[in-house]
Amino acid sequence: MTKKINDKKNIKKSVVVKKEVKKNTPVVAKKTVVAKASNEKKVTYTTLRGMRDVLPKDGATWQKVYDIIKNISTAYGFSYVETPVLEQSSLFIRSIGKGTDVVDKEMYVFEDKDGTKVCLRPEMTASLVRSYVENGMQTLPQPVKMWYHGQMFRHDRPQAGRFRQFYQFGCETMGDANPIIDAELISVAYNTLRDLGIDSVIHINSIGTLQDRENYIVELVGYLRSKRSYLSEESKKRINKNPLRILDSKEEQDIAVMEEAPQIVDWLSPESKKFFTNVLEYLDEAEIPYVLDPNLVRGLDYYTNTVFEIFTEDEELASIALGGGGRYDGLIEQLGGQSTPAAGFALGLDRVVTVLKHKQDKLDKENSQKPKEETRTNKVFFAQLGEQANKKALNILENLRREGLTVYHNLAKSSLKVQMELANKIGTTHTLILGQKEVQDGSILLRNMDSGIQEVVDQKKVANVIRKLLQN
């Protein structure tokens, strides 16, 4: 039946593209789409700018990352949550703030069919705050601890470790003002990376309360105005718009000016100062490496007190932050909830994976120079031969799977030789062979790929034999 359909398709297609088809080439489905007959142009599709696919070769790495973030956030008592990718754009404009780059130039904003201004989320915190308020989570035992992972969108120019759709993992703790919350979040972020085998350092600062910051900004702007002529053009513009951003400018002339500038730490209220000191004490106690960075301010407006970013210690990749976060005690109220303290962090998973792959590449290079050590784990391939064996194959595979055993296979191939080649390419240590003869007497062959020795195994006992192999 399938054959018939295929034939039909082929006939149709061969009419359409007749001119191009050589006489003896079979017409097969092509990955490129052939447009109308009148227009013989091929149309190919690619990912949009700044978007990318996770390819088969990287799938395992991503899964490993997902496993670890799930384990760690669950162990620390965070509950998994999801929110829509699409939100009202004003949610982010109000929380992240006008004047920030994220809002002013990086948001994917468009009008929905009913005219609503919507956008693809550029980050998760505002969505979770919205969810906290909308779903009355203040009635749950406080604090509410949530973790998530998912794609975020920022219309930025693609660059090393930067994509327009990128993946974040993060945790948010809402409803508790204790500084140990901040330390716990930093600890989760730090230990996630450690579990993944990445050494990292926390860059940390406090930007105080809104009041502290207003006082400081008055002082800072006064200072900057007095040094105006020494600043870069970009920074001159920012004196009025967003003076805090000048702090972490990388322009040489700005850095020189900032050396003498008043530091926000000196303008913290006694309470804010004490809070910051407490956070640092907890970090010391937890033996989490950090550096104080008085110029660290973050590009989002909602932060209060603690702000931090995480960098890998790998020198070649240390210029991009793997993650960041901080406290945002005013945000929940600002978005329509009760006054509620909260804090959170996010890790950029694309960047984490980049670091992991970089480490792996390095390791592979070193290993390829050294003589190979045979630490191969056992893998099993299942090959079938002949019509009867082919029909029996799914049954046997399913029985093995029920026993929790993974065997590689390609049932669509009929030639034993081809299947052996495949087994060899995959690097399996053993191959199960089911042929006509074996089907009839209820046995199966087990071939050791290194020695070439084959033994006959009872089909009923196969699972046990394979299990023993795979345990090694």
Place this chain on the structure above:
RNA sequence: GUGGCCAUUGUAUAAUGGUUAUUACUUCGGUUUGUGGUACCGACAAUACGGGUUCAAUUCCCGUUGGCCACCCCA
């Protein structure tokens, strides 16, 4: 958003203002149908897109798009 470098099959590459665009790897098929690691044969597959110069452009020029990198900023 600004700037620099770049664009040939799935990947990596060669070449040319003028016949059928090179080679390797991968993929698929085969070397008589129940046995892999080698070897041999064969097949599929590319000049990103649009315009200009020219008798002729994949090659030269311009634009667009995309990639990499830096800035801005961030994850």
